[in-house]
Structure formats: C-alpha cells, structure tokens
Amino acid sequence: MILDDTHAAVPQPPSAPHSALAAAPDSLIQALRPDASYAQLALAADELLALTRRGLAGDSEAYAQYQSILLDLHLPADPASEPTRRWLASQVYRVEDEFAPALPDFQPVPVEQFRAAIDAEIESRTRVRHPMSQYLFQGQPSERDVRFFLEHHWIRSYNFYSLLAELAFRFEDIRDASVFYRNLYGEAGAETPDRSHPALLSHLMTHFEIPLRIDFAALHPLEKAYLNNRIRCVRHTDVAWGLSLLYAVESVSCVNHLRIYELLQRMGVPEGPSEFHRLHGTQDEIDTEEMWELIAKYAQSETFQRTFMQSLARHFDINRAYFDLLWRQMQGPSFH
Known part of the structure; x- marks a missing residue:
C-alpha cells in the first residue's frame, strides 16, 4: 500500500x-x-x-x-x-x-460508585502492567523489538475511527451519538484531512519501514480474536458491549500513548513520525469524560451494569492472551 x-x-x-x-x-x-x-x-x-x-x-x-x-x-x-x-x-x-463471563460475584452498585468499580478493574488488568509493556517502556528494548511492537500496534490502531462510527449508529438520540461523532471528527483530522490520525500514525510506520498493507489471513488466531471482539462489541445491539470496550480503550489511552512517545524520544525518532503519540498522550481525557457521562445515563439499569462488566472481563481476557502471544513471539529464538 x-x-x-x-x-x-x-x-x-x-x-x-x-x-x-x-x-x-x-x-x-x-x-x-x-x-x-x-x-x-x-x-x-x-x-x-x-x-x-x-x-x-x-x-x-x-x-x-x-x-x-x-x-x-x-x-x-x-x-x-x-x-x-x-x-x-x-x-x-x-x-x-x-459464553459471556459469568461474573458470579457481580453486584450492582449506585451509579456514583459504578465508575470506581470500572476504573479499579481497568487498573488491575491494564496492559501497562504486562511484562512486554514493562520491558518496552522501562527496559532497554532493541529497535527490532520496538518495530515488532509497532507493527502490531498498527494492526490494532489504524482503523479505530471505524469503531467510533459503528457505535455511534447504535444510538437513536443524536445527543448520545454526538459523543462519538465529536471523537470521530478529531480522528478524521477535523478540518485538515492530512492530519487524520491514521495518516499521522502511518508516518511512524513508514519511519520504521513497516508495511501498511495488512495480511489479515496470516494473523494468529489470538490476534484475530482481539480484532473480532472490538468489532463485535461496537456492532452489538446492546450498547453496553460497545461502551465498555471503548471506555476501556480510551480511559488508558493517554498513559499508553505517552509511554510510547517517551520510548520513541529515547530512541531519537523525529517529532514528525512521533506526532500521533504525542497528541494522544495529551488529548484523550476529554473523550473519556464525555463517554462516562453517557455510560452513567444507562448505568441505572442492573442489566446494563452486568453486561458492561461482562464485556470488560471478556476484553481483558482476550487482551491478556493476545499480549502474552506477542511477548512469547518477541522472546522466541525464531524472532531473534
């Protein structure tokens, strides 16, 4: 491509x-x-x-x-x-x-306590704690290791805008949908399409000579499961699945992207290719807060809370298996 x-x-x-x-x-x-x-x-x-x-x-x-x-x-x-x-x-x-997670210990809580329960779950299972993340962001990774990580980062990230668009269609009330349309406007580069987020991220891939074309059929089943779950959640007729998935992604976006940006700076990557991560290390908190206000609107329902937490549990189970896979491949003798 x-x-x-x-x-x-x-x-x-x-x-x-x-x-x-x-x-x-x-x-x-x-x-x-x-x-x-x-x-x-x-x-x-x-x-x-x-x-x-x-x-x-x-x-x-x-x-x-x-x-x-x-x-x-x-x-x-x-x-x-x-x-x-x-x-x-x-x-x-x-x-x-x-086959959704059973959550035997689930108990609904007042809305004002629901966010604390969600954030505690995200904090305990965030990928920032994964050994691969700790190695990349706190260790001394080789350029080859970083390139491998970024190659899969492109697979996960290049079409994030499509997830926002899919979930926006699930809401009949334009005031609800607008939460994602505003986010999507930024993803598209606002009034400057050449600054769309896929375009900015592609500059980093080009810098590391990572192909932009993805051979999806060649991906490992666990990586396919990760991608499928993202699409499934935002297309699901029950918006609790999609809201949970996107909140889990957006709520840790700043810290994840900031750490990648700092890693790129330590490697001496120029500001141009690094701009995608510099921007995302500072601007996603507003999107998270707007999304929480929408979640709170629906969280009066016990059924919504349970499905939301089931979606969160499934996301992290799949995410962990996927990152474990990447970590094994990064450490494997065939990789080095």
Missing part, C-alpha cells in the same frame, strides 16, 4: 484466494453468492454456529477457524455480500453471548 504525502488510505484486505473464506465450508461460500437461496443461507449459519460453539467450548482448531471466518466477515469486501456478512456475524455474536 502506497500513501501520498497527505492522505492515509485504509489497507485493503487480502484477495480472496488468501482469505479465510477460501478454506471455509462450501455452504458458507455458497451463501455469500448474490443468488444464494434462504435454504443455503440457513445451512451456512447452522454450520458456522456449530463451529463457533465447538471453538468456544475448547476445540482449538474450531476456535481458530471460526475466528478466521468471522474476521473475514468483518473485513470490507464485495458490497453485494455485505448484508449477508453482517447478518452471519450477528448470529455468531449471539452464540458468543452464551
């Missing part, structure tokens, strides 16, 4: 022969054809949901396959199949709901 000097393009997904659907059950391939019948669609859904249940019940091969298929359903593709892809993905979400 080649960028011009002013605009960052979203990396395109791999072509069909390299996608997960190339090895998907034939029923699913047939269901995505423009002339697919209802019977073909129903068969594909039944087989995909059975695969999902096996994966979530502990079958590692089924888990890897369903995460690969789900990511392919999430990625931009033929517009004609978009409605079918979204519907199939939504059915997978319903199965995943069945």
Whole structure:
C-alpha cells in the first residue's frame, strides 16, 4: 500500500484466494453468492454456529477457524455480500453471548460508585502492567523489538475511527451519538484531512519501514480474536458491549500513548513520525469524560451494569492472551 504525502488510505484486505473464506465450508461460500437461496443461507449459519460453539467450548482448531471466518466477515469486501456478512456475524455474536463471563460475584452498585468499580478493574488488568509493556517502556528494548511492537500496534490502531462510527449508529438520540461523532471528527483530522490520525500514525510506520498493507489471513488466531471482539462489541445491539470496550480503550489511552512517545524520544525518532503519540498522550481525557457521562445515563439499569462488566472481563481476557502471544513471539529464538 502506497500513501501520498497527505492522505492515509485504509489497507485493503487480502484477495480472496488468501482469505479465510477460501478454506471455509462450501455452504458458507455458497451463501455469500448474490443468488444464494434462504435454504443455503440457513445451512451456512447452522454450520458456522456449530463451529463457533465447538471453538468456544475448547476445540482449538474450531476456535481458530471460526475466528478466521468471522474476521473475514468483518473485513470490507464485495458490497453485494455485505448484508449477508453482517447478518452471519450477528448470529455468531449471539452464540458468543452464551459464553459471556459469568461474573458470579457481580453486584450492582449506585451509579456514583459504578465508575470506581470500572476504573479499579481497568487498573488491575491494564496492559501497562504486562511484562512486554514493562520491558518496552522501562527496559532497554532493541529497535527490532520496538518495530515488532509497532507493527502490531498498527494492526490494532489504524482503523479505530471505524469503531467510533459503528457505535455511534447504535444510538437513536443524536445527543448520545454526538459523543462519538465529536471523537470521530478529531480522528478524521477535523478540518485538515492530512492530519487524520491514521495518516499521522502511518508516518511512524513508514519511519520504521513497516508495511501498511495488512495480511489479515496470516494473523494468529489470538490476534484475530482481539480484532473480532472490538468489532463485535461496537456492532452489538446492546450498547453496553460497545461502551465498555471503548471506555476501556480510551480511559488508558493517554498513559499508553505517552509511554510510547517517551520510548520513541529515547530512541531519537523525529517529532514528525512521533506526532500521533504525542497528541494522544495529551488529548484523550476529554473523550473519556464525555463517554462516562453517557455510560452513567444507562448505568441505572442492573442489566446494563452486568453486561458492561461482562464485556470488560471478556476484553481483558482476550487482551491478556493476545499480549502474552506477542511477548512469547518477541522472546522466541525464531524472532531473534
């Protein structure tokens, strides 16, 4: 993927022969054809949901396959199949709901105490405490280690704006949706598109010679699960899933980006490529406060509180497994 000097393009997904659907059950391939019948669609859904249940019940091969298929359903593709892809993905979400964390010790609390409970959970499980983060931000990482971290940081971060847009659509009241539209306005560079956040971050990738094009099919299943969960949460019809996910991300954004910026400064990276992290190390607190006001509006409901905390628990379980994977790969002999 080649960028011009002013605009960052979203990396395109791999072509069909390299996608997960190339090895998907034939029923699913047939269901995505423009002339697919209802019977073909129903068969594909039944087989995909059975695969999902096996994966979530502990079958590692089924888990890897369903995460690969789900990511392919999430990625931009033929517009004609978009409605079918979204519907199939939504059915997978319903199965995943069945496996949501049980939270046996959950107790609803008054709204004014709910934020303290959320922030305590985030503080106890934040990735800042992960050994890989401690090594990168407090140790002496090699440039190769930093490049590896930033490569996966690009995969996680380049299209964050799309998560905001998806969640905004879940709210009927424009006053609620506006919380994300204001955030999205900043992500898009406000009145200056060449300063959009993907464009700024792409400059850092270019500095480290990290390809902007992402081969999604080649990603590890745990990384696919991380990406899928983000999309799932913001597309879910219950906004508690999306609000929890984005609050967890935004509430620690400043400290995470500030530490990356400080790491880049220690490495002597110029200000231009570092600007994305300099900005995010100072400006995300306003977005967090606005989001909390929206969360508080819904947190009168015990059901909302439980789902919010289930989403938070799932996010951190997936996040931990994903970061453990990256840390193992960074330490592995094949990497060095």
